[in-house]
Amino acid sequence: MLTRPQFDQACKLLVQEYESSRPSFATNALRGWLWTEHPSVSSLGYLSRNSNYLSRHLEPFIHIDSNDNYTEIDEAAAPICIDTEALTSQQYVVYSATFQVPCFYFTMYHSNGAPLSINELLSSTLFRPDILQDADTTTFALTRRNTAFPLLSQGDHPTTGKPCWFLHPCETTIVVEELLKEVEKVADSEDAKLLSWLKMWFVVLGSIIDVA
Amino acid sequence: MSTYGTTRHHHSPAANFSNRDRATDYHTTLFRRLTWDGTVPLEIRVDPKELPANSDRNLECYFVQAPRVSYLPLLMPEIRRFFMDLVFDETAAKDLKDEEWWFETAEGTLVKWHWPIGLIYDNHTISASLKPTSSRSSTNAIPLRLILHLASPPNEKLLLSPSPEACKQAFMGQLKEADFIRWGSTKRMTGLRQQDQDGLWEGIKEHNFDDYWRVASKVTPTTAPTRAQSPVPPSSSASMVNRPPSADPGGPSERDGAYNVRSIPVRLYVPDGPVIQGLVPPMIDDNTPRTLSHYLLDHIPLLFPASPPVPPPSRANPHPRPPPVPRPAYALVQGIVMPLETEMAWLGGCLAGADGWVNVCIGINH
Numbered sequence: 001m002l003t004r005p006q007f008d009q010a011c012k013l014l015v016q017e018y019e020s021s022r023p024s025f026a027t028n029a030l031r032g033w034l035w036t037e038h039p040s041v042s043s044l045g046y047l048s049r050n051s052n053y054l055s056r057h058l059e060p061f062i063h064i065d066s067n068d069n070y071t072e073i074d075e076a077a078a079p080i081c082i083d084t085e086a087l088t089s090q091q092y093v094v095y096s097a098t099f100q101v102p103c104f105y106f107t108m109y110h111s112n113g114a115p116l117s118i119n120e121l122l123s124s125t126l127f128r129p130d131i132l133q134d135a136d137t138t139t140f141a142l143t144r145r146n147t148a149f150p151l152l153s154q155g156d157h158p159t160t161g162k163p164c165w166f167l168h169p170c171e172t173t174i175v176v177e178e179l180l181k182e183v184e185k186v187a188d189s190e191d192a193k194l195l196s197w198l199k200m201w202f203v204v205l206g207s208i209i210d211v212a
Numbered sequence: 213m214s215t216y217g218t219t220r221h222h223h224s225p226a227a228n229f230s231n232r233d234r235a236t237d238y239h240t241t242l243f244r245r246l247t248w249d250g251t252v253p254l255e256i257r258v259d260p261k262e263l264p265a266n267s268d269r270n271l272e273c274y275f276v277q278a279p280r281v282s283y284l285p286l287l288m289p290e291i292r293r294f295f296m297d298l299v300f301d302e303t304a305a306k307d308l309k310d311e312e313w314w315f316e317t318a319e320g321t322l323v324k325w326h327w328p329i330g331l332i333y334d335n336h337t338i339s340a341s342l343k344p345t346s347s348r349s350s351t352n353a354i355p356l357r358l359i360l361h362l363a364s365p366p367n368e369k370l371l372l373s374p375s376p377e378a379c380k381q382a383f384m385g386q387l388k389e390a391d392f393i394r395w396g397s398t399k400r401m402t403g404l405r406q407q408d409q410d411g412l413w414e415g416i417k418e419h420n421f422d423d424y425w426r427v428a429s430k431v432t433p434t435t436a437p438t439r440a441q442s443p444v445p446p447s448s449s450a451s452m453v454n455r456p457p458s459a460d461p462g463g464p465s466e467r468d469g470a471y472n473v474r475s476i477p478v479r480l481y482v483p484d485g486p487v488i489q490g491l492v493p494p495m496i497d498d499n500t501p502r503t504l505s506h507y508l509l510d511h512i513p514l515l516f517p518a519s520p521p522v523p524p525p526s527r528a529n530p531h532p533r534p535p536p537v538p539r540p541a542y543a544l545v546q547g548i549v550m551p552l553e554t555e556m557a558w559l560g561g562c563l564a565g566a567d568g569w570v571n572v573c574i575g576i577n578h
Contacts, residue, residue, distance in 0.1 A: 041482075170392070
């Protein structure tokens, strides 16, 4: 876990590292973030950025014969992914005061400004396709079976107070720290360790959503 | 200020709890009962521009004395019944969809339905304290005026579903977070049988103290009688009962006591400001419990400055006391102005809301 000052420092280091770097696919997730603080209360800073996604519809692969007649649905063939509408997403990395780790909050809207329903969110290109496995959904949350908290649910942004969707952070620390054991060198400076921690957190986040 | 029901017949604390022999002392039970029984007045009025045709305008206001620990979505059925049965004309109202109903304060702020009603009320009180004409001297509670809109919720509102199911999930989430804050894991909450976990929410829905606490006592820390110091009750408070001597025979387990938690689940609300949450360990050092004064000095020192030191004794003043300081602000918990020497751990054990959280609302003095 991170203390709030460590979180603040890690975020600032991240912004600094990538603000002048050349864009590359590998680092998409880490680039373009802005650090914002609350105008009057310290210790409520967060990262934010805007991203675009597409709504994703899956159609079965249908054979068409030479007379342009539909013949059969080929269940063995992969479904065709039809991306239709452009969706805008505001994304935030905030500090969870309860779990003392970063936490991913976001909103997503149709091009006409209407917010997406949970089903629309889950079938957009924001989420990895296996998101629905072993999970139950309601109109307000997605919960993996046998877990204490919903994976995806609604809450107020801790700094702005605006309602958002967020991914529950409680399992994050364990996974991040396991992964860090493999890569961290004892001789790294405190700043290097903080930046590694945050980058590893983005890796773990990337297993659920497409942060690019 | 809000009213508290008179203390009704006392249940013997031991009789309510399981064979696990976790008798809660009389003192803790008393304050938990007072918190549970606390209510606030609400005045709900439909936006006049949205009243369906032929509504009975003489009855346009619904008054309710709502429990502090309850939630607006749980009040919706009675609010709906009042307006649909008594106020709206049946034909004009038949197309209304109550999932599109939403609340706004008279000042135009969107009401957070997932906050306990007591918190919505206290947060409004402190927001009003910013205005120069407000006065805290009145002992009668002023109703919180809410405007009920029947359609076209703003986009922000569309995002947060107001259903009782969503409300239950948010409530359970808060209880688990409080558990995590206290002990570093949610084992105590998740270790409860599903039936018991559901029983907590049923207790809120039915507003039944015994049903709620039958389960909550298994996960909520108690204050050990030898260490708890309740604040001196404010003399202006109408039905606050003076702290009686503790009658507890065995005492709760120290290991699970309020003074042994890692941190107390507390949130701080400043008028029209963000919600502040930080680590609140119960003790400053081995012998000194953290008080509200320490907590507020840590987070909002400009409003709650440290007391200047006591001057050294002199012949003219052999028993000096610290000089009085002007207090620009006050702290409300459950609608009561709290003495600053109140211990945070005591608040966690005795004056937390039903969702496990102590909500400290800061108002401005004039």
